[in-house]
Amino acid sequence: MKQTDYNQITSDSEKQRGIKILFISIVAVGMGQTLFSALLPPIARNLGLNEMEVGLMFTLSAICWTVFSPIWGRISDNIGRKPVIMIGMLAFSFSTGSFGYLLQYGIENAVSVIALYILLVLSRAIYGVFGSGTPVAAQAYIADRTTRSERSKGVAAIGAAFGFGAILGPGFAAVLAVYSLFLPFYLLAIIGFLGMMSTLVFLTERRRPEVFENIPETRLRLNDQRIGGLMLIGAGTSFVQAILLQISAFFVLDVLHLNAQETTSLVGIGMMGMAIMTLISQLVVIPKLDPSVRTMLISGAVLLVIPFCMFLLPMSKILLVASMVISGFGFGLIRTGTAAGASLVVDPEEQGAVAGLIGATAAIGIIFVPVTAMALYSYVDPTAPYILGLIVSAFMLYLVTGSGFRHMNRVLSQDTPIL
Structure with missing residues (x-):
């Protein structure tokens, strides 16, 4: 590796500006996730x-996300973070705008439903294939420019941005849907395009990080012992969160015997509480307390075991909301711990690759919950998915307290700048 040219290293003010730009861009991506969920069902009807066809649309997009996140991570290791972030934001803008246009065209014109559905699926696939690059490259950009002691805070900021966008999405959709059901898609597409332009003009990346001048031939793999356990934690976290998000409304309908309006209101409150507690953990608790990765992983796993135990008790409205709120705090801790831990245990030239692999786990729940937990709910018992969630959460707790994470003691004792 050549000697560092410190004139090319990002200054503190440029780092702060970059974090703000990335925060806004990831907020837009987060808004897209919940905006689609809020607006698509009534339009699809x-x-x-039907529900299966809508669900398949999201599943295919999630598969694309899982497959291409690691690819974009490695591409960002070779061409730099900024181009990949821009490609992802442009794809997000195009996918969101074209999806809204296709829905509007289908409603207002007599068209083949099959042809329209294929185009809608392709539009979402564009987001999964190309849009997956933005959060991966954004996390790697932060990792490149933070010391080990700063890593958790930087990663938490990216996670909080996505969570904040997820909270804003339904409200954004509700306000604009008064004027048109399709207007939210168009305006969010414009926001995404502005995010891409802001990245182009204001995000500082004069060169690829110098570690890329001598990339080792070995590639980071799924079975790498440094990240294998963290990959399992990421996949498990995605799976148990998808159980809570996809099944809770059915659980309320069938167990608490509420009507559709009451169910929507109660589950909405629970999900809002979950999102808010995730934000609090990432924007307040982690920056203030600066916990170690090991502490975040263990605390997060414990806080996921508790709510799944609560679902096995005689259910009430208060218990349901409380369980989701507790889980939200756990998700904020364990997701940040997973991403920060993975970044810390690999070498500087592997930051994009590891961000891609960890990012790929985020879609695991969307892919597998419908064919596992949902099947258990339908054919076994309403509590069966939560028993499965408890087993997965307990397994994650076992992993983070086991010998597989002893290497964390070494990496957390270091405080070495990357770039």
């Missing part, structure tokens, strides 16, 4: 699409 008008188009004659």
Whole structure:
């Protein structure tokens, strides 16, 4: 590796500006996740699409996300973070805008539902294939420019940005849907394009980090012992969160025997509480207390075991909301711990690759919950998915307290700048 040219290293003010730009861009991506969930079902019904067809749309996009996140991570290791972030934001903008246009065209014109559905699936696939690059490259950009002691705070900021966007999405959709059901798609597409332009003009990356001048031939793999356990934690976290998000409304309908309006209100409050507690953990608790990665992983796993135990008790409205709120705090801790831990245990030239692999785990729940936990709910018992969630959460707690994470003691004692 050549001697560092410190004139090319990002200054503190440029780092802060970069974090703000990335925060806004990831907020937009987070808004897209929940905006689609809020607006698509009623529009899909008008188009004659059923729940299975809508779910398949999201599943295919999630598969694309899982497959291509690691690829974009490695690409960002070779061409730099900024180009990948821009490609992802442009894809997000195009996918969101074209999806809204296709929905509007399908409602207002007599078209083949099959042809329209194929185009809608392709539009979402563009987001999964190309849009997956933005959060991966954004996390790697932060890792490149933080010391080990700063890593958790930087990673938490990226996670909080996505969570904040997820909270804003439904409200953004509700306000604009008064004027048009399709307007939220168009405006969010514009926001995404502005995010891409802001990245182009204001995000500082004069060169690829110098560690890329001598990239080792060995590639970071799924079975790498440094990240294998963390990959399992990431996948498990995605899986148990998807159980809570996808099944809780059905659970309320069938166990608490509430009507559709009451169910929507109660589950909405629970999900809002979950999102807020995730934000608090990432924006307040982690920056203030600066916990170690090991502390975040263990605390997060414990806080996921508790709510799944609560679902096995006689259920009430208060218990349901409390369980989701507790889980939200756990998700904020364990997700940040997973991403920060993975960044810390690999070498500087592997930051993009590891961000891609960890990012790929985020879609695991969307892919597998419908065919596992949902099947258990339908054919076994309403509590069966939560027993499965408890087993997975307990397994994660076992992993983070086991010998597989002893290497954390070494990496956490170091405080070495990357770039």
